[in-house]
Amino acid sequence: MNRTDSLMLRRRFLQVSTAPFALVMGLDVEAQATAPQKYGADTMPGGTVDNPLVFVSIAEDGAVTIVAHRAEMGTGVRTSLPMVVADELEARWDRVKVVQAGADEARFGNQNVDGSRSVRHFFEPMRRVGAAARQMLEAAAAARWSVPVSEVKAVQHEVLHTATGRRLGFGDLAAEAARQAVPTREQLQLKTPADWRYIGKGKTAGIDQIAISRGQASYGMDVLLPGMVFAVLARPPVVGGRLRQADTEAALKVPGVLQVVEIPGFKGAPGFQPLGGIAVVARNTWAAMQGRNALNPQWDDGANGRYDSTAFRREQEQAVKAPGTVFRDNGDAPKVISEAPEGRRFSADYFVPHLAHATMEPPVATALVNEQGCEVWTSTQNPQAALDGVAATLGLQPAQVKVNVLLLGGGFGRKSKPDYVTEAALVAKALPGTPVKLVWTREDDIHHGYYHAVSLDHLEAALGPDGLPEAWLHRTAAPTITSLFAPGSKAAAPFETGMSATNMPFNVPHVRVEQAEVAAHARIGWFRSVANIPHVFATQSFVNELAHRAGQDPLRYALALLGPDRKIDPSTISDVFNYSESPQQYPIDTGRMRAVIEAAARGARWGRKLPKGHGLGLAFAYSFVSYTATVVEVAVKPDGDLSIVEVDMALDCGPQINPERIRAQMEGAAVMGLSLALTGEITFQNGRVQQSNYHDYEVLRHAQSPRTIRTHLVGGDPTLPPGGVGEPPVPPVAPALVNALFAATGKRIRSLPVRQQLRKA
Amino acid sequence: MSGCAPARKFHPLTCPTLWAPAQPTMTSLKINEQVRSSSAPDETPLLWVLRDELGMTGTKFGCGMALCGACTVHVNGQATRACLTPVGSVAGRPVHTIEHMQSDRVGRVVQQTWVDLNVAQCGYCQAGQIMSAVALLKTSPKPSEAQIDNAMSGNLCRCGTYPRIRAAIQLASRRLAGEKA
Numbered sequence: 001m002n003r004t005d006s007l008m009l010r011r012r013f014l015q016v017s018t019a020p021f022a023l024v025m026g027l028d029v030e031a032q033a034t035a036p037q038k039y040g041a042d043t044m045p046g047g048t049v050d051n052p053l054v055f056v057s058i059a060e061d062g063a064v065t066i067v068a069h070r071a072e073m074g075t076g077v078r079t080s081l082p083m084v085v086a087d088e089l090e091a092r093w094d095r096v097k098v099v100q101a102g103a104d105e106a107r108f109g110n111q112n113v114d115g116s117r118s119v120r121h122f123f124e125p126m127r128r129v130g131a132a133a134r135q136m137l138e139a140a141a142a143a144r145w146s147v148p149v150s151e152v153k154a155v156q157h158e159v160l161h162t163a164t165g166r167r168l169g170f171g172d173l174a175a176e177a178a179r180q181a182v183p184t185r186e187q188l189q190l191k192t193p194a195d196w197r198y199i200g201k202g203k204t205a206g207i208d209q210i211a212i213s214r215g216q217a218s219y220g221m222d223v224l225l226p227g228m229v230f231a232v233l234a235r236p237p238v239v240g241g242r243l244r245q246a247d248t249e250a251a252l253k254v255p256g257v258l259q260v261v262e263i264p265g266f267k268g269a270p271g272f273q274p275l276g277g278i279a280v281v282a283r284n285t286w287a288a289m290q291g292r293n294a295l296n297p298q299w300d301d302g303a304n305g306r307y308d309s310t311a312f313r314r315e316q317e318q319a320v321k322a323p324g325t326v327f328r329d330n331g332d333a334p335k336v337i338s339e340a341p342e343g344r345r346f347s348a349d350y351f352v353p354h355l356a357h358a359t360m361e362p363p364v365a366t367a368l369v370n371e372q373g374c375e376v377w378t379s380t381q382n383p384q385a386a387l388d389g390v391a392a393t394l395g396l397q398p399a400q401v402k403v404n405v406l407l408l409g410g411g412f413g414r415k416s417k418p419d420y421v422t423e424a425a426l427v428a429k430a431l432p433g434t435p436v437k438l439v440w441t442r443e444d445d446i447h448h449g450y451y452h453a454v455s456l457d458h459l460e461a462a463l464g465p466d467g468l469p470e471a472w473l474h475r476t477a478a479p480t481i482t483s484l485f486a487p488g489s490k491a492a493a494p495f496e497t498g499m500s501a502t503n504m505p506f507n508v509p510h511v512r513v514e515q516a517e518v519a520a521h522a523r524i525g526w527f528r529s530v531a532n533i534p535h536v537f538a539t540q541s542f543v544n545e546l547a548h549r550a551g552q553d554p555l556r557y558a559l560a561l562l563g564p565d566r567k568i569d570p571s572t573i574s575d576v577f578n579y580s581e582s583p584q585q586y587p588i589d590t591g592r593m594r595a596v597i598e599a600a601a602r603g604a605r606w607g608r609k610l611p612k613g614h615g616l617g618l619a620f621a622y623s624f625v626s627y628t629a630t631v632v633e634v635a636v637k638p639d640g641d642l643s644i645v646e647v648d649m650a651l652d653c654g655p656q657i658n659p660e661r662i663r664a665q666m667e668g669a670a671v672m673g674l675s676l677a678l679t680g681e682i683t684f685q686n687g688r689v690q691q692s693n694y695h696d697y698e699v700l701r702h703a704q705s706p707r708t709i710r711t712h713l714v715g716g717d718p719t720l721p722p723g724g725v726g727e728p729p730v731p732p733v734a735p736a737l738v739n740a741l742f743a744a745t746g747k748r749i750r751s752l753p754v755r756q757q758l759r760k761a
Numbered sequence: 762m763s764g765c766a767p768a769r770k771f772h773p774l775t776c777p778t779l780w781a782p783a784q785p786t787m788t789s790l791k792i793n794e795q796v797r798s799s800s801a802p803d804e805t806p807l808l809w810v811l812r813d814e815l816g817m818t819g820t821k822f823g824c825g826m827a828l829c830g831a832c833t834v835h836v837n838g839q840a841t842r843a844c845l846t847p848v849g850s851v852a853g854r855p856v857h858t859i860e861h862m863q864s865d866r867v868g869r870v871v872q873q874t875w876v877d878l879n880v881a882q883c884g885y886c887q888a889g890q891i892m893s894a895v896a897l898l899k900t901s902p903k904p905s906e907a908q909i910d911n912a913m914s915g916n917l918c919r920c921g922t923y924p925r926i927r928a929a930i931q932l933a934s935r936r937l938a939g940e941k942a
Contacts, residue, residue: 072883073883074882074883074884074920075882076882205876205879206879206881208881208884209876209879209881210876212875212881212884213873213875213880213881213887213891214819214860214863214872215818215819215820215858215888216819216860218818219821219885221818221821221822221885222812222818224816224818230813284801284809284813285812285813285822286801286805286806286809286813289825358919359883359885359919360823360829360831360883360885360917360918360919360920361821361823361883361885362822407883407885408883409821409883409884409885409886410883410885410919412919441825442823442824442826442828661879664879664882664922667921667922667924667925668882668920668922670921671918671921671922671923672920672921675921693824693825693826693828694824694826694828694829695828699917699919700921700923701914701915701923702909702910702913702914702916702923702927703910703911703913705923705924706924707924707927708924709924
């Protein structure tokens with residue numbers, strides 16, 4: 001294992017809680033048992049930092065600068081976390097400036113914007129940052145006036161001495177405040193939620209909205225540096241393939257082309273390493289593309305050259321016919337199912353294909369290598385991993401690498417894998433002193449992604465006399481993300497099965513959840529909400545089918561299946577993942593689940609009389625320790641042409657820090673969920689992706705988008721620990737859609753994408 | 762690196778040899794009411810002249826095939842995909858980009874409405890969305906739903922801001938009508 005491998009593995013170990021990987025990778029489980037179990041941010045590299053001197057500075061004119069240490073990919077985190085600091089600080093929002101941090105997890109705490117964790121892990125630390133800075137300002141004012149600190153109070157960018165009416169601006173106190181001792185955790189006085197000015201109010205404008213609307217916002221794609229050259233890379237079309245030859249002479253003859261640079265392929269498992277290939281460097285992006293067109297590269301494909309989606313699906317269908325690795329076993333589900341009478345036994349298979357993230361900004365990075373080291377400018381969800389990857393690959397010390405973080409033109413999980421950053425660094429190494437911008441074209445993005453796992457899910461149930469299942473068997477067959485880091489790995493990690501398979505919360509006495517192992521032949525990666533997509537599609541479609549079998553209304557059936565309100569400790573249902581959060585702090589609360597289901601149903605006026613050809617479909621999920629439900633209304637014409645009429649999205653994520661951005665994420669999740677359900681499909685033939693751009697990897701367009709997406713924020717208890725927001729609303733959308741199509745037409749769609757399956761010839 | 766000054770000495774905005782070093786002719790462009798010249802070969806897409814040569818990065822690269830609309834500019838007031846528009850074909854014709862929209866009556870209102878409704882998530886596609894919306898509102902000040910569908914469906918948004926974009930177009934339409942009245 002080379003250094004990159006071991007480094008990346010380590011990062012992943014820490015990243016996804018050690019417990020799930022312990023089972024997969026054979027860590028010393030005994031040693032784990034004796035060490036205190038870590039949860040939440042403590043499982044992440046860098047953990048959290050709450051030192052105000054790291055995050056806040058105040059100028060003499062009173063301007064407050066707050067560091068956004070996590071990258072912005074559209075969730076609003078660059079606004080939301082600084083807003084939390086400003087609130088506790090009692091700063092005026094119009095006097096706050098936000099600066100973006102580069103990669104430095106030792107200084108700032110974890111920076112990996114992935115797993116719906118930004119607010120979940122940093123709400124409390126950022127409150128402490130703001131409160132500590134406020135108390136330091138108050139202490140400085142009290143010292144200046146020689147009064148007890150209890151007599152002074154920070155209010156909107158000033159500190160007041162209530163008894164005398166004296167006041168000092170934050171700017172006047174800045175220098176003295178910085179010399180005050182940073183309050184200890186015990187000394188901190190956080191505001192009570194009633195005193196919050198910004199948190200939960202939804203009135204704080206996004207800090208980048210004006211620049212974005214004027215074309216002035218700077219994304220990774222927009223970096224321009226003096227003397228910059230531009231590169232595109234011809235990569236092996238098959239993962240693990242190697243360059244045999246290329247017509248570099250022809251490429252160099254293209255006007256504007258300066259140089260070609262060969263990039264070595266990865267060693268061991270792909271991880272976040274480059275795929276390899278040959279880069280064409282030119283005076284501008286267009287010339288680089290023309291140069292690449294002239295390369296005519298020949299490749300040795302390697303073992304993955306035989307990968308074929310159609311054949312692989314048959315392999316998955318076979319795999320789920322036999323028992324697999326058991327992840328959860330309550331009672332004896334196989335026995336109860338096999339002994340159930342014919343009419344009470346039911347089974348179905350569900351399929352979700354590979355998906356590509358297709359961020360509007362393709363991956364892109366700029367790198368400059370010189371005698372000092374390497375400086376990078378990029379849009380990345382994972383700056384520290386980008387830094388570590390560059391350092392390891394170029395043989396530099398981490399301190400010699402600097403990673404500047406720009407806005408991301410979308411992430412969705414793609415840009416948490418910094419392979420493209422290392423590529424840029426390797427090309428730049430061949431041109432010392434010259435900044436190189438390495439641009440991925442759309443075709444590069446579709447052909448060389450980290451794909452959402454193609455997934456085949458087999459469900460079986462035995463229904464009791466009341467129509468509810470007495471036994472439930474879920475067998476999932478999908479290539480595992482762990483294959484990115486461990487060559488040949490086929491065993492799913494608990495962080496995959498723990499996404500809506502193992503932790504199925506229904507009130508069913510006999511449950512078995514299994515994984516049937518299949519191999520990975522492509523780079524498998526996180527895609528917004530990850531394994532929840534296939535697992536929720538399968539289980540929520542299946543519940544709808546069971547309701548139909550039982551002759552019951554799907555909403556009433558779902559609530560009955562959920563059972564009485566209760567808090568389930570995930571560890572009692574064999575889930576050791578729970579999104580790395582403490583099972584005590586974050587139990588699965590079926591009452592909260594019921595409330596979001598009811599909110600979505602109420603919003604959609606469930607049970608109303610619908611026009612002919614219309615149907616309502618419901619689905620719900622617990623993911624990233626939040627609760628979501630979706631109701632979709634569809635209209636299907638007699639020829640099978642379908643449209644989405646309305647969508648109701650309900651979410652309980654605990655405290656609602658920036659409700660306006662939560663709603664935006666829910667709206668976006670509805671559209672992304674519909675995209676993947678209606679048209680999303682990546683297929684492989686001879687190891688090559690068959691799609692190339694938005695004409696054959698279609699995503700939803702304006703005309704297909706529902707005109708109305710109602711968002712319902714449920715709960716909001718500020719005393720609860722926060723849940724995720726970015727990913728949770730995605731998984732219920734696809735099953736809600738197919739359930740609606742079933743209600744409208746009586747036709748059950750078990751295989752995504754829906755595409756033309758309802759079309760009549 | 763022949764033909765251009767050593768690294769760090771030249772700038773994309775000023776280096777005369779950024780494109781083909783021996784390109785003898787310059788294309789004269791009218792961009793945002795200013796005369797600019799490009800040394801790029803005629804067949805070069807306008808997108809890359811704007812971004813790499815003129816340093817105007819508001820116009821985005823998304824697909825290179827006129828499928829996503831991120832690169833939308835106005836040529837003679839028409840919404841046009843810069844990624845497939847040869848620079849030679851716009852020589853002497855008025856080109857307007859997102860960078861000009863603060864100086865445009867409709868553009869300014871549309872931009873402000875986008876901000877007021879917090880339309881953007883990642884924001885990468887929004888310059889193109891705004892350029893398509895401005896072109897629409899100039900030809901159809903009160904666009905119907907179908908006109909919005911037609912004018913906007915070439916502009917993709919992966920974050921899913923479509924309902925807010927639609928609402929912003931309708932609000933901007935009302936604001937513009939109010940301004941006139």
